[in-house]
Amino acid sequence: MSVLLVLPIVLPLATAILGLVLPRTTRVQQSVAATGAVAHALAAAALLAAVARHGVQAVQAGGWPAPFGITLVADLTSALLVLLTGVLGVAVTVYALADVDAARHRRAFLPVLQVLIMGVSGTFLTGDLFNLYVWFEVLLLASFVLLTLGGERAQLRAGFHYVALNLAGSTVFLIAAGLVYGSAQSLNFADLATRLPALHAERPQLVLALAFLLLVAFGLKAAVFPLGSWVPQAYPAPPAAVAAIFAGILTKVGVYALLRVFTLCFPPLPALQALLLWLAGLTMVLGVIGAVAQTDLRRVLAFHSISQIGYMLLATALVAGASPTARPVAVVAVLVFMVHHGLVKSNLFLVSGAVGTLRGTTRLQPLGGLAGGAPLLAGLFFVAALSLAGLPPLSGFWAKLTVVQASFGARQWVLAAAALGTGLLTLLSMVKIWNEAFWKAPPIEPAAPAPPLRAARCGPIIGLVVLTAALGLWPAPLLDLARRAADQLLARQAYIDAVGLARPFAAAPPTVAEAAP
């Protein structure tokens, strides 16, 4: 079991190392990367199956008992998100084989991509606050390199913006981790699950301050309003493959961190929840208004990412709330939304890459006529776009439905209405893309018919569209899994038991039951 738990971290690292020592532009390099990505996805699937069958899994890295070493933990939530990472990793790696230029490959594009996958997997699997910081650094640096590799002006500009903000966020995270260690005397999530509530009983404001620090650090990663403006910079600048993996997984890491820390470690904090709710609403609405305002395909998509993060945050905030009936539904909503959005948004960026390849631009004004010129691509975009807008029977519908159900369950009428209204504006901007890029006659008819796209470009897009349609038509397995993940996440005990805290010293801290408010 311990094998499966570390594979999603070890496999990409080994693949990256191999990639670093191998010649950069050869077929061998490419097959190593592809094999590594597939192996990672398979390992993630095996991990999910194992967790689904045997319950929460934990490994003490280094063999030291928790909370003294670093614990890696996989519950259903983590395993599901690692699998999402794996699937996107495969799609993006395959697409990158066709799409990324040789100069970028020479600069170790594929190994860095693997390191990003490793960092994201580590984030989802770690059971330790400082280790989470380390994985954040891994994925921050890897994403920064992927973002700037190639050195186009827009990339450098976006890269500077991205790294400047994120280093500030990292600093705050580091300070917060230090303060948590200093005041609660542990970094282990399972340990903090008892220690922070105990501290809260004594010093509620201190715990609130710690929570706020983490909220700022994670909120920046998740692109919460008003900290999300790095997204519209960072997503459109790099090659489509990079944008796809960013959009698929990067912001989810922040949402996951919020979800994990505020369900497992912290006691319910009404002030934090109220704040998060309204920030979620603002993120959702302002993001989609931003999307409506854009005139470039990839910028529309980037702003949508902000907006959709708002949905996930809304559900996360409801999880952090007190309503016992709404909380499980809210967890289901977060997880379903993350999986759906990961698949669909990545895919739309891949489509934008294909559009760019065909026509040399992603600006909507000079585009047009793609419905006739590239009917397959048009169909794929149409399905993915409708899924993003939450239309049935696609995955986005279930994501939207669960969010609305959770909001209604928590009696958050205004936010539910905002979520639905955002859905309408999402539809509007998707149709805007469709009308401009696919339906209208191009201002200048392209001289020659577009060459057919290579299989390495189409394959991942088709695969992801099939996934979103399959999850839409047959959502029961995902929803069922999410429901079980919700029970696990909210009960907390399975996680804590799996970690198995050692208490070598007499004065043990209070148990969950004692610490419960």
Place this chain on the structure above:
Amino acid sequence: MLWFAVAIPFVAALLLPWAAARWGGALGWAAAAAPLAAGLALVAALPPYDPDAERWLPDVRAVVPWVPDVGIHFALRLDGLSATFALLIVLVGTLVAVYAGAYLGDDPRRGRFLAYLAGFTGAMLGLVLSDDLFTLFVFWELTSVTSFLLIGFDHRKSEARAAALQALLVTGAGGLALLAGFVLLQTAAASAGVPPEYAGRVSTLIGLGPVPAPDLRAQALYIPALLLVLIGAFTKSAHFPFHFWLPGAMAAPTPVSALLHSATMVKAGVFLLARLAPALGGTDLWHFVVTGGGALTMLTGAVLAVGQHDLKRILAYTTVSVLGILTMLLGPGTDAAFKALTTFLVAHALYKAALFLVAGNIDHATGTRDVTRLGGLMRLLPLSAAAGLLAALSQAGAPPLFGFLGKELLYVAKTDLESELLVGVAVAANILLTAMALQAGVRPFVGQRHETPHPPHEAPPAMWLGPLVLGVLGLLIGLLPKWFDATLGSAMATAVAGRPLVLKLALWHGLNPEALAILGLSAVTLLAGYGVYRWLRPRVRTVGGVARRLSRVGPEALYSRLLDGGLRAAPRLTERVFAHRPRHDLLLFFTALVALLGLAFLQGLTWGGALFEPAPALHELGLAGLALAGACLTAAAPSHLVAIAALGLTGTSVALLFALYSAPDLALTLFLTETLTVVLFVFVFRRLPEHRARRSRLERGRDALVAGLGGATLAGVLLAAAGVTPQPTELWRYFAEKSLPEALGRNVVNVILVDFRALDTLGEITVLVIAGLGVLGLVHVRPPAANGAGLASKPATAARGPLPSIILTTAARPILLLLTMFSIFMLLRGHNAPGGGFIGGLLVAAGFVLYMLAAGPAAARHVIRTSLGRFAGLGLAVALGSGLVAWLLGRPILTGLWLPVPLPGLGKVGTVLLFDVGVYLVVLGAVLAVLLTLAEQWSEEHD
């Protein structure tokens, strides 16, 4: 069977584009097979009709769990209401498919068009057959999507695109309201005690399920749920104030209008209300909104139709009017109203689809749909004319057609209510509808012939078959109403009313006063309608101008204003919210931080425990002051060089503090890092533009305030947290106690790095490698030559190469050797004394940097001989490999394993030592790779 019926059109939709290339001319007939087959499946599913039985009430159900977790099932139900709708859909769907095959001729995209039509037919069938709120919703949205594709089929025309968008947005908005309404209904049903499995089941909600029906009307959520459902229904069925999308949708090809915009999709809203009427109807709110909304829509449609001269737009507005009538009939809940609804709905579907198809034929034949340019076509298009006349007379309510029966019942229902207002409104609207029927269905065929764009000719059989069948059907049912009223009619009326109703239709009701009064009303309507038609004939254009002015203040104008205004305002708002400047965003970030921490302080955050106890010594205060001064100076530095120096001051002070508080490893690492950072900065800064403050005094003040507050609040939280911790903590004790006996290391810091928390270190050295790669990638970017903005401005400090000092050059090699040996020593002793891989790696890197500065980067590169990227990769491999040893032996990853006997000269040897070697290699490789490359570029540019 029910599944089969729904699935067939979808399968056809997938096959048709593929078949298009092969079947050419017969494609329409092939496409018609799908709805026909679906219809046959439905008929087969219906219980056989027994004329002797007292009542024929079909109720066939099929349920498959879909998302049982959320209480959603794929439930279908075939009863009187759904059967009537479904059979209408397949009938019109079949005829329209045949029609469309011919209408599109050789258009290369007709395969796609017929596929969309088939997909729509499937969605519509699914909608009416659904017995689950969410299944219904799924199909509901699918009809919106297919309708979008069909309306925008001529997508190179901007009007078609705008109309498609408009229809999708309006029905999409309604869809969202409907979704919210359904969620509320489900919640309300669940809270009324319905088990979750049945809470979304329509048959249960209307009292036909296995569990008793909940009284939804008594629930608190009833009002919002009902209003939301009504919005959904009103948008879909083009009710006031959402009616404008339907005339807009006339941009669609004619077969689409016939199928979607007259017979089926626009009736979905009416269908939904009829479906849910037994559960939601009967309250004052229902009565008021449904009857009122219907009446308003009826009038709006009828009045706006008068000013139209485009055949399809006339038909569209009359459709709006009829939809209003149908909704209005759902309001009161009387027997007569339900009967009238049933009859009127079916009659309308038949005649309106026929009229649309005839309009298509006229357009096809003449090239225009402008009624003022049409006339006298009877002789040239005899079959189309016959169909058109039959349909128009049915709409006009002339006996003995089906429409006459519908209108009679409508008047019965209205007079039943004893509301003069409603009767008056209904008569007025019907007069206008009659006039419009003559305008659209009769006028083009009679009177004077006009000059038309094409010479007129009769349409091919596939195109007159459909309208003629529909028109004749209207006549037949009018003559033989028993075919309808005893079968589907009664069953549908029963389903809608939720109580047994018997529909009995007749052209002649005998000589009783009520019947005669109704007949009189019908006659008045017909005559007055003809009168209006005669009056309007020469004045269509004039009246049209008035109508157009009217619509400029209507909801359509509001829609355009909202859309355009929104599209204009969005960029401005976005510009403000997402400013896209790092400085601005950093300010925002720290302001948010300050605000949140300030909130915590406002909640009463204070430091606990005793602060400053024991009181800090003077030298401690001094170092802290130096660190603070360095930070302030960095912020205020006039040049890069001063900033570096100031930063060094902070770093050194902190390093000294580490040294003071018995953390020699940290101090050593920090000292080395500071040293190498200076070298790095020297290479980097010569490429940066001159440091210039472009901020105003106000901005600087604001920035200083946020920075100061940020520092103060963070320090405050730190002090608050510091008071909590008892010494020693559990972790501290564990590390101190276990380090030597179990991890075989005296240096706890190093043991933490390579053993207790080796995973962190593995992550961090990966970061180091990636950072190195990133820097290399960026350094190799050629600065853009043009106008030198950004990174490429002229080098500020026109740095000259390091002066080759003879002493330095001579000494560098031995120093490098010494430092290398020393670094290996530090690496090996690290586990027990200050040192370790990080420090060792930094030391040897420092040695190389010194050598590089003395002898030049080329010489340094020569000494190393291998690619530094590989070097770092190798280090990473060693570190990972050392961690995997334990893993291969079945222990957790990165577990320290030790050789049982000490090796001579090395002492105890274990995997953690190997791990540290990996760290050493990574640090050396990554640091050197960056510095060497920077130096090489520098010397390249200066040679």
